[in-house]
Amino acid sequence: xxxxxxxxxxxxxxxxxxxxxxxxxxxxxxxxxxxxxxxxxxxxxxxxxxxxxxxxxxxxxxxxxxxxxxxxxxxxxxxxxxxxxxxxxxxxxxxxxxxxxxxxxxxxxxxxxxxxxxxxxxxxxxxxxxxxxxxxxxxxxxxxxxxxxxxxxxxxxxxxxxxxxxxxxxxxxxxxxxxxxxxxxxxxxxxxxxxxxxxxxxxxxxxxxxxxxxxxxxxxxxxxxxx
Amino acid sequence: xxxxxxxxxxxxxxxxxxxxxxxxxxxxxxxxxxxxxxxxxxxxxxxxxxxxxxxxxxxxxxxxxxxxxxxxxxxxxxxxxxxxxxxxxxxxxxxxxxxxxxxxxxxxxxxxxxxxxxxxxxxxxxxxxxxxxxxxxxxxxxxxxxxxxxxxxxxxxxxxxxxxxxxxxxxxxxxxxxxxxxxxxxxxxxxxxxxxxxxxxxxxxxxxxxxxxxxxxxxxxxxxxxxxxxxxxxxxxxxxxxxxxxxxxxxxxxxxxxxxxxxxxxxxxxxxxxxxxxxxxxxxxxxxxxxxxxxxxxxxxxxxxxxxxxxxxxxxxxxxxxxxxxxxxxxxxxxxxxxxxxxxxxxxxxxxxxxxx
Numbered sequence: 084x085x086x087x088x089x090x091x092x093x094x095x096x097x098x099x100x101x102x103x104x105x106x107x108x109x110x111x112x113x114x115x116x117x118x119x120x121x122x123x124x125x126x127x128x129x130x131x132x133x134x135x136x137x138x139x140x141x142x143x144x145x146x147x148x149x150x151x152x153x154x155x156x157x158x159x160x161x162x163x164x165x166x167x168x169x170x171x172x173x174x175x176x177x178x179x180x181x182x183x184x185x186x187x188x189x190x191x192x193x194x195x196x197x198x199x200x201x202x203x204x205x206x207x208x209x210x211x212x213x214x215x216x217x218x219x220x221x222x223x224x225x226x227x228x229x230x231x232x233x234x235x236x237x238x239x240x241x242x243x244x245x246x247x248x249x250x251x252x253x254x255x256x257x258x259x260x261x262x263x264x265x266x267x268x269x270x271x272x273x274x275x276x277x278x279x280x281x282x283x284x285x286x287x288x289x290x291x292x293x294x295x296x297x298x299x300x301x302x303x304x305x306x307x308x309x310x
Numbered sequence: 311x312x313x314x315x316x317x318x319x320x321x322x323x324x325x326x327x328x329x330x331x332x333x334x335x336x337x338x339x340x341x342x343x344x345x346x347x348x349x350x351x352x353x354x355x356x357x358x359x360x361x362x363x364x365x366x367x368x369x370x371x372x373x374x375x376x377x378x379x380x381x382x383x384x385x386x387x388x389x390x391x392x393x394x395x396x397x398x399x400x401x402x403x404x405x406x407x408x409x410x411x412x413x414x415x416x417x418x419x420x421x422x423x424x425x426x427x428x429x430x431x432x433x434x435x436x437x438x439x440x441x442x443x444x445x446x447x448x449x450x451x452x453x454x455x456x457x458x459x460x461x462x463x464x465x466x467x468x469x470x471x472x473x474x475x476x477x478x479x480x481x482x483x484x485x486x487x488x489x490x491x492x493x494x495x496x497x498x499x500x501x502x503x504x505x506x507x508x509x510x511x512x513x514x515x516x517x518x519x520x521x522x523x524x525x526x527x528x529x530x531x532x533x534x535x536x537x538x539x540x541x542x543x544x545x546x547x548x549x550x551x552x553x554x555x556x557x558x559x560x561x562x563x564x565x566x567x568x569x570x571x572x573x574x575x576x577x578x579x580x581x582x583x584x585x586x587x588x589x590x591x592x593x594x595x596x597x598x599x600x601x602x603x604x605x606x607x608x609x610x611x612x613x614x615x616x617x618x619x620x621x622x623x624x625x626x627x628x629x630x631x632x633x634x635x636x637x638x639x640x641x642x643x644x645x646x647x648x649x650x651x652x653x654x655x656x657x658x659x660x661x662x663x664x665x666x667x
Contacts, residue, residue, distance in 0.1 A: 204395045207358050210382040211389035212409030212458055218383075222408070226399045 085282045089258050093267040094286065096175070100263060101243040104182040108190040108239045109232070111183075116194030117220065138188050146252025149181050153253060173255040178263075181249045189238040197231020198224060237298055244291065311461065311494070315366040317354045319347070319518070326350055326518035332511075337488045337495040339505040339526070341537075342515030348498040351515070352466050355496070356389050357382035368461075383412075388455030390465040394447035396439040402450045403435040409458035417459055425456040428490070429483050445476040449483060456493075464496045469504060484508060502537075506530070506546060506586055507666045531635035533614045533626055538637065543624070545636045547585045547663070551577045560605075567629030571605045575665055584666040589624060589637035591661040596648060598657050606660040610636065612652050615645065625650060627658055636660070 086094075115134070119127060137145060153159045153172045159180070160170030171177035201224060209219040225232075247265045254261030256270075264287050271280035311334035319326040326347040332338050340348040353359045355366060357373065357380060366373040373380045388409075396405050406422060426432050429449040439447055448468060455463060468484070469477045481504070488495060488508050499505050505512065505526065512529045514522040514537065522529055527546040532538060549563035549570060563570040563583055570585060577583060599607060610627040613635070618624040623645040625638040636658050650656070 204391065204393065205397060207382070208389070208391065208395040208397070209408070210358065211356060211385075211387060212454070213383045213412035214408075215381075215383050218412075223397060227397075229399075 085278070086286065087279070089262070090264075090267055090279070090283050092259050093262045093264050094283070094290075096260075096262065097244060097264040097287075098290075100175070100178050100182055101240045103179055104186055104243045105190070105236050105239040107179065107183050108186060109236060112187065112190040112194055112235065112239075116191045117198055117224070119191070119195045120198035134191050135188050137185050142185065142246070142248025143252060145185060146181065146249040149177075149184065149249065149253050153177050153180065172253055173257060173261060175261060178250055178254050178261055181253045182243045182246060185246060185249045186239045186242045189242045190235040193231050193234040193238060194228065197228035197234075200231075201227045233298060237295065240294070241291065244287070311369045313355065313366065313368050313462070313496075315351075315355060315364070317351055317361060317364045317366075319350060319354075319361045319364075324350075324518065328515065328518065328520045330513060330520065331523070332494075332496065332513070334494045335492070336510030337497055337508050338511040338513060339497045339499055339509035340513050340515060341499055341502075341505050341509075342521075343500055345517075346515040347518045348500070348515055349466055352464055352496060352498050356387055356464055357385050386461040388458050388460035388463045390448075390451050390455050390463075390468045392467045392471050394439070394444065394451040396447055396451055396454070398439050401436055401438055402431060402442070405439070405450060405454050406435075406457045409454060413458050419459050420456070422457055425453040428456075428487060429453045443476070444472055445479045448472065448476075448480055452483070452487065456487075456491075460493070462496060463491075463493050464498075466498045467500070469501070470499075481507065502540065502542065506544070507584075527635070531626055531637055533616050533624070539616075539618055539624065541590075542588065543637055543639070544586045544588045545634075546666075547587060547634055547636075549583050549585055551579050551581045551583055553579055565629075565634060566632040567610075567634050568608050570660070570663055572663055572665060585663045586666050587636055587660055587663045589639035591663070592636055592638035593659045593661065594625065594627075594638050594640060594644075594648065594650070595657045595659065596654075599659060602659065604659040604661060606663065608636070608658050608660070610656055610658055612650055612654045612656055614652060615650060617642070623650075627656060629658070 119131060150172060151157050153170055155164070155170045160172065163170055171180055205223050205227060206219050209223045214222060245265060246263070250261070250263050251266060254263070256262050256266050264283060268280050268283050271283065313330065313332040315330045317326060317328050328347065328351055330351070340351055342348050350359070354361055354364060360374070360379065365375045372378045373385060397408065400408065410418065410422060426435070429452055431446070431450050431453055434442060434446055434450060442450065452468070469480060472480065485507060497505070497508060509526050512524065512526045513520055514529065514535065522532065522535055527548065529535060529537065531545045537543070547565055549565040552562040552564040552569060554561050554574060555571065559574045560571045561573070561575045561577060563572060563585065598609070609630040611630065612625055612627050614626040616624050618639060621642055622639055623642045625640060625645065627636055627638065628634065629636060638658060
């Protein structure tokens with residue numbers, strides 16, 4: 084294999100970052116998406132606009148603000164110091180925080196769409212069948228929104244995988260700590276190590292493709308009842 | 311166990327203010343044109359919508375008042391929507407189990423098989439909703455509502471989303487259900503035909519107000535109601551099967567005022583049958599007709615007369631010795647020539663009567 088150890092490390096950090104970010108986003112994005120799909124709150128559009136911000140902001144802008152916020156003088160950095168830790172800039176934790184914010188719309192929007200598409204009727208039917216609101220959410224909303232969860236997870240994962248600007252701003256390209264694949268490729272290209280860049284890029288391509296194939300093949304099994 | 315409710319809705323353009331006292335037996339229909347507030351009322355009773363300043367009390371149990379609120383999943387009801395609304399991710403069996411599993415074991419008074427048999431959905435249990443026709447889905451939805459052994463069954467125009475053929479497919483199941491269960495049923499409909507078949511009591515709604523309420527036979531012949539003035543207005547008569555005339559292939563149906571003879575129906579003697587007598591199928595004579603093709607002739611008294619359009623008069627009469635009313639739609643000229651006045655004795659000739667159930 085022509086991948087160097089630091090490339091393997093970068094690959095591992097990338098996959099770990101994407102997995103942790105996706106997990107966190109599903110956990111926190113689901114209630115947010117559910118609330119957005121159900122609420123009649125008039126200021127809902129404001130929340131939606133904030134969620135969508137990372138879609139339009141250049142990653143460097145987002146990265147810059149995050150760098151400031153997570154630095155020793157920023158509110159997030161101070162909070163981390165107050166609970167006895169280090170400011171999260173230039174660390175894996177910082178990458179996770181940045182990625183979660185950067186990929187938020189890619190998880191929340193498909194989930195919100197999926198929840199909205201269910202409509203009120205199945206939930207009302209469940210209510211007349213003795214299911215409490217909490218029960219209805221788990222037994223009706225989540226299973227019916229299943230394709231939305233798959234889309235959200237795939238998009239969240241893929242988007243984090245391809246992240247560059249934000250990571251560079253707040254991660255600082257520390258090999259073995261915060262260097263992700265996209266930056267490793269950039270470094271190889273910078274130093275004209277095209278063969279190396281090819282190997283890393285190709286590996287990422289294959290992994291991404293296999294991942295998507297597995298997810299869509301698995302999801303297809305359950306599409307029978309959606310047709 | 312009757313439901314007493316006062317629902318008030320103020321949505322600007324739509325105003326509803328309805329006091330209800332719904333009997334705990336039989337089928338009570340909330341009947342009125344679209345937009346009259348029937349569905350709004352049903353949803354309020356089911357707890358799906360919460361309207362302030364409304365009250366719902368069932369027996370001694372408060373479902374809603376100023377301070378208290380029983381959430382829909384805490385109300386002992388079963389609800390059937392206009393669309394089947396089955397859970398798409400569950401099989402029919404799992405749909406039935408959904409509510410069933412959520413009631414305590416001791417509350418499962420009626421076996422699940424009973425609803426499955428009643429609605430003939432046994433062969434469908436392992437299928438998913440999208441593999442069923444709309445009619446089959448609606449039958450499954452009915453069984454699902456019954457599976458929670460509710461104290462009240464509520465149906466919101468359960469046939470309205472179906473085409474005529476599917477309606478004919480489901481209606482017999484509904485009739486069996488309404489007849490065989492002792493569950494009080496609330497039935498929302500704008501179809502006169504459906505309620506004539508199914509309902510025992512009526513609550514008439516118009517523009518957010520209750521215009522009349524009472525037993526269906528009374529309301530169907532109450533002259534001050536728009537219901538009675540529809541071109542297809544008809545009286546309802548409850549009869550029992552007295553026997554069958556094998557020679558002429560007729561079925562004999564007794565009621566307090568005499569006997570109807572109608573074309574043969576395979577019904578057991580003693581069965582209770584509801585007849586619908588169209589006002590346009592009743593003609594009136596002053597003397598008992600001797601030689602006529604009409605079989606069903608009943609003496610009675612004119613109780614009310616009212617204009618029904620420019621050239622017709624609607625006559626309400628009471629069959630002698632009974633409280634049964636019939637309606638006759640005759641020309642204004644005939645009414646004039648017969649000199650009809652309330653109190654006059656008269657013979658009603660019933661040309662045909664439709665067996666409803």
